[in-house]
Amino acid sequence: MHKTVENLISIQSSIKLKLINLKNKTRIPKIIAVSKTFKIDHISPLIEYGHLDYGENKVQEAIEKWTDVKKKNDEINLHLIGKLQTNKVKFALKIFDYIHSLDNEKLAKKIAIEQKKQNKKPKIFIQINIGQEVQKSGIMGENLLEFYKYSTDLGLNIIGLMCIPPFEKDSSEFFSKMTELKNLINLKELSMGMSSDYLNALEYNSSYLRIGSNIFGQRV
Numbered sequence: 001m002h003k004t005v006e007n008l009i010s011i012q013s014s015i016k017l018k019l020i021n022l023k024n025k026t027r028i029p030k031i032i033a034v035s036k037t038f039k040i041d042h043i044s045p046l047i048e049y050g051h052l053d054y055g056e057n058k059v060q061e062a063i064e065k066w067t068d069v070k071k072k073n074d075e076i077n078l079h080l081i082g083k084l085q086t087n088k089v090k091f092a093l094k095i096f097d098y099i100h101s102l103d104n105e106k107l108a109k110k111i112a113i114e115q116k117k118q119n120k121k122p123k124i125f126i127q128i129n130i131g132q133e134v135q136k137s138g139i140m141g142e143n144l145l146e147f148y149k150y151s152t153d154l155g156l157n158i159i160g161l162m163c164i165p166p167f168e169k170d171s172s173e174f175f176s177k178m179t180e181l182k183n184l185i186n187l188k189e190l191s192m193g194m195s196s197d198y199l200n201a202l203e204y205n206s207s208y209l210r211i212g213s214n215i216f217g218q219r220v
Contacts, residue, residue, distance in 0.1 A: 002045035007215045008033070011198075015209075018199050027207065032079050034194075034212030037219050040065050046215070047073065055100075055210055057082025059092045066095060081162075081191075081210055083137050086110045093118050100125040100162045100191050100210075103137045105150060112154035125162040125191045125208075126151065128181060130174045133166060141181050148185050160189025160207070171197045175204035 011031060019028070034055040035043045043054065043065075052075055056062040062078060070076050079098040089110045092099065099122050102108060115121050126148065129138030139147050144161075151158050161182050165174035175192055182190055193201025195214040202209075213219070 002049075003217075004042070004046050004215055005049045008046060008049070008051060011211060011214060014199060015202065018202050022203060024202075024205075029202065029207045029209050032081070032191075032208055032210045033215050034081065034210050035065075035216065036061065036082070036212070038216050040069065042216065047076070053077045053079060055079045055081040055212070056096075059084070059088040059095070062095050063091060070095070079208075079210075089114050090117070093120055093122060096122060098123045098125070100208075101127045101137065102151065102156070102158075103127045103129075103139055105147070108147075108151045108154055108156060112156055115155070121155075121157050123159045124151075124156055125160045125189065126158060128161055128163045128178065130163040130177055131166040131169070136164060138163065141177065144181055145185060158187070160187050160191060162191035162208075164194075165192075165197075171200055172203070175201055175206070179204045 030053050032053045032055040033046055033051060036057045056078065066078055077097045078095055079100055080092055080096040081100045084092055084099060084101050084107060086107055093114050102124050127138040128141055129136050132140065148158060161178055163174060163178050165171040178190055178192055189208060190206045191208040193206045193209045195211050198209045198211055
C-alpha cells in the first residue's frame with residue numbers, strides 16, 4: 001500500500017475516534033487532500049484508492065494537473081483553497097467544483113457573471129479573516145451578513161465559511177468564532193482545520209478538513 005494511502009487511512013481512523021469521544025456520530029467530515037505542488041504521479045495512488053476530494057491553490061497548476069484526470073473520473077471534486085484573482089475566474093470555473101476563498105465584492109460579481117456564461121455553479125465558501133491579520137485575505141466577521149446577502153443576491157451558491165487562523169495562536173478561539181458566524185446566517189458547512197489542527201477543528205463541527213503534509217509529506 002502506498003504511503004499516502006496509509007496516511008489517509010490513519011487520518012480517517014483518528015477522525016472517527018475523535019468523533020466517538022465527542023459523541024458526535026452524525027456526520028463524517030470531508031477530507032480535502034491538499035495536493036498543491038505535488039505531481040499527479042504522487043497523487044495517483046489516492047485516486048486509485050478512491051479518494052475524491054483534492055485541494056489546489058493555483059488555477060494554472062490545477063488545469064495542467066487535473067484536466068485529463070477529471071475527464072476520466074467525473075466524480076473527483078477539485079477545491080480551490082488559494083486566493084482567486086478576478087482575471088482567473090473564467091479558468092477557475094472550468095476546473096474547480098468548490099471555491100473556498102471568496103473574499104470581496106468584485107470577485108463575487110465576476111463569479112456571478114462567469115457562472116452564467118459557463119452554466120456552471122460552483123459551491124462557494126466565504127473566507128473570513130478570523131484573526132484580523134493584515135497579511136491575510138478574507139472579510140471581517142462584522143461584515144459577514146452584508147456580504148453574504150450581496151453574494152446570494154448575485155446568485156452565488158454560498159454553502160459555508162472558511163478560515164485560516166493565526167499560526168502562532170491556539171486555533172480553538174477562532175474555530176469557536178467561526179461556528180458562531182456560521183450559525184448567524186444559518187449555513188451548513190465550515191472549511192477549517194489543517195494538518196496541525198484538524199482534530200481540534202472537529203470539536204467545532206468543521207465539515208471540510210484541508211490536510212496536505214499529513215497525507216503527502218513535506219513539500220520541498
